[in-house]
Amino acid sequence: xxxxxxxxxxxxxxxxxxxxxxxxxxxxxxxxxxxxxxxxxxxxxxxxxx
Amino acid sequence: xxxxxxxxxxxxxxxxxxxxxxxxxxxxxxxxxxxxxxxxxxxxxxxxxxxxxxxxxxxxxxxxxxxxxxxxxxxxxxxxxxxxxxxxxxxxxxxxxxxxxxxxxxxxxxxxxxxxxxxxxxxxxxxxxxxxxxxxxxxxxxxxxxxxxxxxxxxxxxxxxxxxxxxxxxxxxxxxxxxxxxxxxxxxxxxxxxxxxxxxxxxxxxxxxxxxxxxxxxxxxxxxxxxxxxxxxxxxxxxxxxxxxxxxxxxxxxxxxxxxxxxxxxxxxxxxxxxxxxxxxxxxxxxxxxxxxxxxxxxxxxxxxxxxxxxxxxxxxxxxxxxx
Numbered sequence: 001x002x003x004x005x006x007x008x009x010x011x012x013x014x015x016x017x018x019x020x021x022x023x024x025x026x027x028x029x030x031x032x033x034x035x036x037x038x039x040x041x042x043x044x045x046x047x048x049x050x
Numbered sequence: 051x052x053x054x055x056x057x058x059x060x061x062x063x064x065x066x067x068x069x070x071x072x073x074x075x076x077x078x079x080x081x082x083x084x085x086x087x088x089x090x091x092x093x094x095x096x097x098x099x100x101x102x103x104x105x106x107x108x109x110x111x112x113x114x115x116x117x118x119x120x121x122x123x124x125x126x127x128x129x130x131x132x133x134x135x136x137x138x139x140x141x142x143x144x145x146x147x148x149x150x151x152x153x154x155x156x157x158x159x160x161x162x163x164x165x166x167x168x169x170x171x172x173x174x175x176x177x178x179x180x181x182x183x184x185x186x187x188x189x190x191x192x193x194x195x196x197x198x199x200x201x202x203x204x205x206x207x208x209x210x211x212x213x214x215x216x217x218x219x220x221x222x223x224x225x226x227x228x229x230x231x232x233x234x235x236x237x238x239x240x241x242x243x244x245x246x247x248x249x250x251x252x253x254x255x256x257x258x259x260x261x262x263x264x265x266x267x268x269x270x271x272x273x274x275x276x277x278x279x280x281x282x283x284x285x286x287x288x289x290x291x292x293x294x295x296x297x298x299x300x301x302x303x304x305x306x307x308x309x310x311x312x313x314x315x316x317x318x319x320x321x322x323x324x325x326x327x328x329x330x331x332x333x334x335x336x337x338x339x340x341x342x343x344x345x346x347x348x349x350x351x352x353x354x355x356x357x358x359x360x361x362x363x364x365x366x367x368x369x370x371x372x373x374x
Contacts (some may be wrong), residue, residue, distance in 0.1 A: 007063070010062065010063065011062075011063040012361035014062070014064060014065045015063060015167070017065055018064065018066050018067045018069070020066075021066035027205065029158065032103065032106075032162070033100060033162070033165075036099070036100070036103055036162070036166040039097050039099050039100060040100075040166070046063070047101065
């Protein structure tokens with residue numbers, strides 16, 4: 001792993017790209033879990049006999 | 051074992067695209083396609099969002115097993131022309147990073163599949179990843195010429211996972227789709243290995259042409275082709291495929307058998323003629339027969355699964371119903 005204090009422009013760009021991709025992946029995962037929860041919760045509530 | 055071939059001080063920093071390559075996107079796309087076919091063929095009402103999540107989990111799980119494969123096989127990948135540019139052997143990504151990515155994505159995909167869909171599908175996904183990474187990559191690939199025959203099960207399971215995700219069960223028709231891919235794999239990969247066998251020999255991978263010779267491989271390709279074509283017709287008689295499916299599977303099957311027969315009669319994979327011009331021409335001609343079968347096998351599998359998918363999406367009657 002390169003030292004952020006003396007890395008080249010290309011290394012900086014690559015590191016920023018990796019960080020953005022990781023952040024997007026994590027945000028997508030959180031949204032996915034939220035949506036799945038709502039969908040499953042919704043269908044369970046709809047099927048519940050009150 | 052995995053090792054990077056480039057020196058760390060000369061290595062360019064990895065880009066996100068290098069990590070994406072670890073997931074073998076081309077293999078992933080085929081897995082997505084067959085899994086989607088299994089999911090749709092289950093004919094069960096499923097929330098489209100959950101269906102999308104199921105396909106995503108299967109795609110990510112397939113990608114994870116690809117990353118684990120690239121971590122473990124970096125040493126042999128570095129010796130083969132076809133694979134030496136992969137992220138780990140080329141030094142773009144550290145082996146440990148590929149391993150970490152594979153493990154993390156495996157856990158995420160299996161857990162999400164279990165929570166969002168059902169644990170049968172999650173269990174099958176976990177089994178598929180473990181089978182590809184441990185049984186095929188670590189054990190079979192380097193030890194037996196039957197590596198891609200047995201290991202082919204990992205590539206054959208996605209339609210069963212898709213079916214299980216949609217319905218919570220795996221009936222015989224789901225396993226029929228699995229059997230089609232399972233028996234399709236040997237002629238497909240051995241046709242490829244007939245014209246890349248020198249690469250495999252250099253890397254010490256006991257592919258069939260390296261161990262048993264080209265003639266035996268061509269004979270086995272023909273035998274597996276004779277098995278897979280009737281299997282591809284079977285869905286038309288088990289309530290899965292309709293008239294269009296039968297037509298596509300039968301016409302494509304005939305071409306498949308013709309190409310397998312031509313390959314059997316050729317000298318593909320043999321080195322005998324490399325010293326003179328005529329011989330060189332023979333080698334090229336043989337390689338062409340192997341390439342033709344390899345390319346058509348991909349088209350054939352894609353066509354029959356696409357036809358099944360289209361029939362089920364359009365609500366076409368299975369042939370079994372039409373015959374009543």
